[in-house]
Amino acid sequence: GAGVSQSPSNKVTEKGKDVELRCDPISGHTALYWYRQRLGQGLEFLIYFQGNSAPDKSGLPSDRFSAERTGESVSTLTIQRTQQEDSAVYLCASSFRRSSGGYNEQFFGPGTRLTVL
Amino acid sequence: KNEVEQSPQNLTAQEGEFITINCSYSVGISALHWLQQHPGGGIVSLFMLSSGKKKHGRLIATINIQEKHSSLHITASHPRDSAVYICAVDHGGSQGNLIFGKGTKLSVKP
Numbered sequence: 001g002a003g004v005s006q007s008p009s010n011k012v013t014e015k016g017k018d019v020e021l022r023c024d025p026i027s028g029h030t031a032l033y034w035y036r037q038r039l040g041q042g043l044e045f046l047i048y049f050q051g052n053s054a055p056d057k058s059g060l061p062s063d064r065f066s067a068e069r070t071g072e073s074v075s076t077l078t079i080q081r082t083q084q085e086d087s088a089v090y091l092c093a094s095s096f097r098r099s100s101g102g103y104n105e106q107f108f109g110p111g112t113r114l115t116v117l
Numbered sequence: 118k119n120e121v122e123q124s125p126q127n128l129t130a131q132e133g134e135f136i137t138i139n140c141s142y143s144v145g146i147s148a149l150h151w152l153q154q155h156p157g158g159g160i161v162s163l164f165m166l167s168s169g170k171k172k173h174g175r176l177i178a179t180i181n182i183q184e185k186h187s188s189l190h191i192t193a194s195h196p197r198d199s200a201v202y203i204c205a206v207d208h209g210g211s212q213g214n215l216i217f218g219k220g221t222k223l224s225v226k227p
Binding site: 048059091093106 | 147148159160161162165203205207214215219220
């Protein structure tokens with residue numbers, strides 16, 4: 001498809017287990033973002049990838065969270081030893097960085113709804 | 118105080134009404150985004166603007182950089198416009214990540 005895709009769409013896990021969430025950005029988009037949306041809350045920035053540059057991890061809430069991206073393609077967000085407070089919708093977005101340094105609009109994936117029991 | 122404030126938090130309107138949602142921000146920005154989130158659905162970008170006004174169909178977005186304020190207007194509202202509308206700013210950092218408002222939940226009754 002032409003849009004951002006994420007998998008799985010839903011994930012239920014037990015407290016203490018590790019989970020891995022996947023994002024496939026739009027082809028050609030150099031910038032990739034992970035955001036989190038807790039129930040009834042606004043979106044929070046987690047991590048940003050741009051090309052082959054070092055990612056900006058300033059939004060990650062704890063060292064249990066990590067993310068990787070292969071070149072300018074797929075990204076995975078890993079949460080180790082999940083806690084109930086990690087329950088949220090995890091959204092991925094991608095964008096194209098202009099040569100002028102600015103960014104075009106972000107295109108969002110459908111999200112992964114994570115429930116930690 | 119949040120860097121991006123939206124008002125109102127909740128809005129109920131009758132079909133056909135003119136709707137305005139407001140967004141104020143306290144940081145310098147390179148662009149402001151209006152997003153739409155349907156229940157159970159993903160997020161769609163409606164507008165990205167850095168000055169003036171943009172129009173798509175029945176939707177109009179305006180921004181006043183000096184006053185650090187933006188408005189989203191919906192003319193001739195329809196029940197299918199019911200959604201959460203989110204204001205987000207690109208604060209011009211090197212990474213382009215967005216700072217989000219908490220959203221305005223709009224319900225348009227037939």
